[in-house]
Amino acid sequence: MELLITAAAQIATPLTMVCIICGTIVGVVVGVLPGLGSVIGLTMALPFTFSLPQIPSIALMLGVYCGSVYGGSITAIILNTPGTPQAAATALEGFPMARRGDADLALGWVTVASTLGGLFSVAIFIIAGPSLAALSLQFTPIEYFALGLFAMTCIAGVSSGQMAKGLVSGGIGLMLAAIGVDPVTGDMRYTFGSFQLSAGIALIPVIVGIFAYSEMFLRVLNLDGDKPDPAEMRVGFRVPPWREWRIRLGMLLRGSMIGSFVGALPGTGAATAAFIAYSEARRTSKRQENFGKGEPDGLVACESANNAVTGSALVPTLALGIPGDPVTAVMLGALVVQGIAPGPQLFANHLDLIYAIFLCLILVNLVMFATGALGASLFTRILRIPEPILIGLILIISTVGAYGVNGSTFDIWVAFAAGVGGALLRYLCYPLAPIVIGMVLGPTIEMSLRQGLILTDGNVLAFLERPIALALLAVTAAILLWPLLRSRFRRSG
Numbered sequence: 001m002e003l004l005i006t007a008a009a010q011i012a013t014p015l016t017m018v019c020i021i022c023g024t025i026v027g028v029v030v031g032v033l034p035g036l037g038s039v040i041g042l043t044m045a046l047p048f049t050f051s052l053p054q055i056p057s058i059a060l061m062l063g064v065y066c067g068s069v070y071g072g073s074i075t076a077i078i079l080n081t082p083g084t085p086q087a088a089a090t091a092l093e094g095f096p097m098a099r100r101g102d103a104d105l106a107l108g109w110v111t112v113a114s115t116l117g118g119l120f121s122v123a124i125f126i127i128a129g130p131s132l133a134a135l136s137l138q139f140t141p142i143e144y145f146a147l148g149l150f151a152m153t154c155i156a157g158v159s160s161g162q163m164a165k166g167l168v169s170g171g172i173g174l175m176l177a178a179i180g181v182d183p184v185t186g187d188m189r190y191t192f193g194s195f196q197l198s199a200g201i202a203l204i205p206v207i208v209g210i211f212a213y214s215e216m217f218l219r220v221l222n223l224d225g226d227k228p229d230p231a232e233m234r235v236g237f238r239v240p241p242w243r244e245w246r247i248r249l250g251m252l253l254r255g256s257m258i259g260s261f262v263g264a265l266p267g268t269g270a271a272t273a274a275f276i277a278y279s280e281a282r283r284t285s286k287r288q289e290n291f292g293k294g295e296p297d298g299l300v301a302c303e304s305a306n307n308a309v310t311g312s313a314l315v316p317t318l319a320l321g322i323p324g325d326p327v328t329a330v331m332l333g334a335l336v337v338q339g340i341a342p343g344p345q346l347f348a349n350h351l352d353l354i355y356a357i358f359l360c361l362i363l364v365n366l367v368m369f370a371t372g373a374l375g376a377s378l379f380t381r382i383l384r385i386p387e388p389i390l391i392g393l394i395l396i397i398s399t400v401g402a403y404g405v406n407g408s409t410f411d412i413w414v415a416f417a418a419g420v421g422g423a424l425l426r427y428l429c430y431p432l433a434p435i436v437i438g439m440v441l442g443p444t445i446e447m448s449l450r451q452g453l454i455l456t457d458g459n460v461l462a463f464l465e466r467p468i469a470l471a472l473l474a475v476t477a478a479i480l481l482w483p484l485l486r487s488r489f490r491r492s493g
Helices: 002-011 014-032 037-049 054-079 085-099 103-137 141-152 163-178 203-221 242-246 249-263 270-284 296-312 314-320 326-337 344-349 351-384 387-404 409-427 433-455 460-465 467-492
Strands: none
Touching: 002 014, 002 054, 002 351, 014 037, 014 054, 014 351, 037 054, 037 326, 054 085, 054 103, 054 296, 054 326, 054 351, 085 103, 085 203, 085 270, 085 296, 085 433, 103 249, 103 296, 103 351, 141 270, 141 433, 141 460, 141 467, 163 433, 203 387, 203 409, 203 433, 242 249, 249 270, 249 296, 270 296, 270 433, 296 314, 296 351, 314 326, 314 351, 387 409, 460 467
C-alpha cells in the first residue's frame, strides 16, 4: 500500500497530468490520420522525453500509444478508412452502422469498449504480469506457427458465408506478404526485377487502397449501393443503454481476454488480436445474421481486444526487456533513455515505478474516453460534408498517409493499384478483410514455420510434441471441422 501511495504521489503532479492529457489527445489525432499509426506517433513524441523527468516522459509515451490505437477506429467508422491496421476489423461493423445514420452510436460502442478493454489489460498487468512474462518465454517458433494458423481461421469469420471468395482474398494477402526478400535465404521473390518491390509491399498503403480508395472509386462510379441522407445522420456521441451492454458483457470480457493474451506474446500485435476477437464474436454471437450490417457485437469484441493489447504488450517489454513489436521497441528505447533497465529485476527492485505505470495507464484510458466523447461531435460532422468535397478530402488525406509510411511515391502507386483492385473485388462481392489478415499473419507464419523446421530438422510431426502448439492446433482443427460435423449431426438427427 505504501508503494501505491508513493506512485500516486508521483503521478499527481501538474506536469504528469499535462503529459497524460496532451499525449492521449495527440495519440488520438495520430490514429485518426491514415498511415501514421502508433510507431510514428511514438517516434514523434520520443524527442520530448529527453528533457522530461522519468514519470512524465513515461506518461507522455503511454498516452500517445493508447490514444493512437483507439483513434484508428474513428476514421474506420466514419470514412471506412482504418487509421491503423487493427482498426480494419472495426470497419467491418462500424462503417455499415455509420451508413445507416448511427455513427454517434458506433462511436459510443467503440469508445466504451476501448476504455474497458484497456482498463481490463491494466488489471491483468497488475495481477498476472510476471506469470504472463513467464508464459511468453515458453513460446518458440513452433508455438508462434500454431498461433498464426489459429489466427488464420479469422478468414472464415469475416467471409460472410462466402468461404471460397474469402479464401481467395486471404491468398491474395499471403501472396502480397511474400513479395520481397526471402527472410531465410535472402533471395528475391516476385519482384520481377523491380528495385522498389525488393523491399516488399507495405501494409498501410494496401489498407489505404483497398478500403479508402476503393470506397471513393465506387462512390464516384455510383456502384456501391445506397447513400445515407446527411439530414438523418446524428451528430455527436451516444452511449448505448445498459440493456444493450448487459447482453454483450460476455463479448466484452472475451475480447479483453483475447487482447490481453495475444498482447503478452512478443511479435503478435493488436491487429492479430482484433481479428481473432472479431472472428470469435461472429462464431459465438446469438446475432450472427446481423454481422456485416453494423452489429455491435463485432465492435465490442475487436475494440476491447485491440485496446487490451496496449497494457499486456508491456509485460514482455518490462518484465523481460523483450520488445514484441516496433511500438514496444520505441517504448523500450524511451525507458532506457530515462535510465530504466527493463528486465526480471525491474519488478523486484522498482515496484513503485511499475505501480506508477499502472496508474498512468488507468488515467490514460479515462482521458481517452473523455477525448472520444468530447471530440465525437467534430468527427461525426464530417459525414455532413457534401460528398464531392468529402471524396476529395479523403483521397488527399489517404494519399498523404500512404506516402508518409516510407516517404516513397511508389507507395502511392501501390495504394492506387490496391484501390482499383479493391473496388473490383468489392463489386464482385469478395471480402477485403482477409487480404489484411493474410498480410498481417503471412510473415509470422512463414518465418515461424521455417524456423520451427530448422529446430526439428524438418520433422513436422515434432511440432505435435509441444503441448502449447498441440493445443492451439487442436483448437484450430476443431473450429474448422465443427461446421461440417454440425451439419452432419443435423442430417442424421
